[in-house]
Amino acid sequence: xxxxxxxxxxxxxxxxxxxxxxxxxxxxxxxxLRLTPRVFAQAMRMLGNRAEAEDVAxxxxxxxxxxxxxxxxxxxxxxxxxxxxxANLCTDRLRRRPSVGIDAIPEPADDSAxxxxxxxxxxxxxxxxxxxxxxxxxxxxxxxxxxxxxLANPEIAAIMxxxxxxVESLTARGKRALAAALAGRREDLGYSDG
Amino acid sequence: xxxxxxxxxxxxxxxxxxxxxxxxxALDDLFALARGTVGADDAFQxxxxxxxxxxxxxLAVQAVPQVPAAEVIAPRAPHPLQPAFWRNALAALGxxxxxxxxxxxxxxxxxxxxxxxxxxxDSAATVLALDxxxxxxxxxxxxxxxxxxxxxxx
Numbered sequence: 001x002x003x004x005x006x007x008x009x010x011x012x013x014x015x016x017x018x019x020x021x022x023x024x025x026x027x028x029x030x031x032x033l034r035l036t037p038r039v040f041a042q043a044m045r046m047l048g049n050r051a052e053a054e055d056v057a058x059x060x061x062x063x064x065x066x067x068x069x070x071x072x073x074x075x076x077x078x079x080x081x082x083x084x085x086x087a088n089l090c091t092d093r094l095r096r097r098p099s100v101g102i103d104a105i106p107e108p109a110d111d112s113a114x115x116x117x118x119x120x121x122x123x124x125x126x127x128x129x130x131x132x133x134x135x136x137x138x139x140x141x142x143x144x145x146x147x148x149x150x151l152a153n154p155e156i157a158a159i160m161x162x163x164x165x166x167v168e169s170l171t172a173r174g175k176r177a178l179a180a181a182l183a184g185r186r187e188d189l190g191y192s193d194g
Numbered sequence: 195x196x197x198x199x200x201x202x203x204x205x206x207x208x209x210x211x212x213x214x215x216x217x218x219x220a221l222d223d224l225f226a227l228a229r230g231t232v233g234a235d236d237a238f239q240x241x242x243x244x245x246x247x248x249x250x251x252x253l254a255v256q257a258v259p260q261v262p263a264a265e266v267i268a269p270r271a272p273h274p275l276q277p278a279f280w281r282n283a284l285a286a287l288g289x290x291x292x293x294x295x296x297x298x299x300x301x302x303x304x305x306x307x308x309x310x311x312x313x314x315x316d317s318a319a320t321v322l323a324l325d326x327x328x329x330x331x332x333x334x335x336x337x338x339x340x341x342x343x344x345x346x347x348x
Contacts, residue, residue, distance in 0.1 A: 020256070028252035036248050040240040045228065050237065054244045061248045065255040121227060128224045147225040179217045182224075 013078035014071060021068040028065075036061055038079070039086055045148055046090035046140075048129045056089045076158070083145070084159045091137045131181040139174035146171045 008016060008030040016034075019027035039060050043053035063085055064078070071078075132140050138160070145156045146167070153171075157164045287293055306314065 020252070023256055025253065025256065028256060029249065032245060032249050032252060036245055037240050040244060041238040044238050054241065057240065057244060058247055058251065062251050062255075065252050068255075124224055125228055128228060148228045150229055175218075175221065179221050182221065183217055 014073045017064075017068045017071045017078060018073065020065070021071070031064075032061070035064070035078070035082060039082055042083065042086045042149065043090055045129075046087065046144055047093060048126075052093055056086060056093065059089055060085045080155060080158050083149075083151075083155075084161075087141050087145070087159065091141060094133065094140075095137065097133075127182060128178075131178050134181055135174050135177055139170050139177065142167055142170035143174035143178065147175070 008019075008026060011019075011030075013031070013034070016027045016031050020031060036057060040053055040057040043056040043060075044050065047053050047056065060082060064082060132144065135143065141160060142156060145151045145159060146153070151159075153164045153167045156167045156171075160167065162170075284290070284293060287296065
């Protein structure tokens with residue numbers, strides 16, 4: 001028998017996944033409500049395009065549903081696994097995009113992709129995401145997870161399957177490259193020199 | 195500041211401290227702005243259509259019969275009477291059909307050995323010439339004689 005959603009809210013993700021694999025539809029609803037917004041937001045931050053982010057989110061969640069019967073409790077956090085899946089799916093999509101300089105990337109066609117209310121904030125965030133697009137894949141992934149997702153280095157290391165020291169190196173190099181890429185756009189970003 | 199070296203991220207990287215503090219501050223502001231928009235901006239909220247599609251996927255996957263997760267998660271202890279070695283040996287031989295043929299041939303061999311048909315007994319006697327000593331060949335005919343002479347001469 002399915003359990004009520006408020007009861008399920010206290011259950012950890014991996015236990016819900018076991019319930020899901022055993023046919024519990026309420027567990028599916030609880031996981032959907034809990035994880036899909038998080039997955040979508042991550043994809044949106046990495047891709048900056050709503051349609052693509054929705055595709056990635058649906059794909060990532062489908063992989064979660066399919067792996068549920070084989071999920072081993074206690075071995076990995078569901079959210080960490082999902083971060084990795086989404087990051088890889090987004091990286092694949094970004095690789096397929098034509099490689100162009102930061103100033104040549106057009107503004108997003110979809111207005112809903114704009115990420116702030118004020119025009120200034122919107123322009124600044126657009127500049128940030130376009131600068132992120134110019135970074136090598138691993139640097140972009142590490143910087144996004146560290147500085148935008150706000151994850152700790154050990155968790156990023158688990159997601160990217162590298163050492164904590166490698167995460168620190170990637171984020172430092174990525175941050176330097178971002179600062180350099182944005183240095184020439186200070187006027188656009190609303191910062192005055194000096 | 196050499197932007198090219200920064201962008202390449204090569205071995206000659208400048209430490210973060212060497213970047214202008216206002217550039218880093220601007221970058222940190224941008225990160226904070228990006229973090230702050232999460233959850234507050236509708237652009238980061240999934241549409242109802244996406245939530246419905248994900249739910250439909252989940253129910254479709256559930257509809258397909260699956261091995262219950264509990265069975266997968268529980269470690270499977272090897273059966274005491276069928277250790278992995280015998281399972282592997284059986285697989286190497288070709289499985290149960292090959293094993294059936296092997297057992298049949300073995301039983302037939304044992305039966306023939308215990309109770310040989312007369313035709314086979316006669317043939318074997320002919321081939322091996324059991325009624326003569328011709329098959330006893332002295333491979334070193336001079337050996338014993340030499341030893342003998344050494345013994346008796348020394």
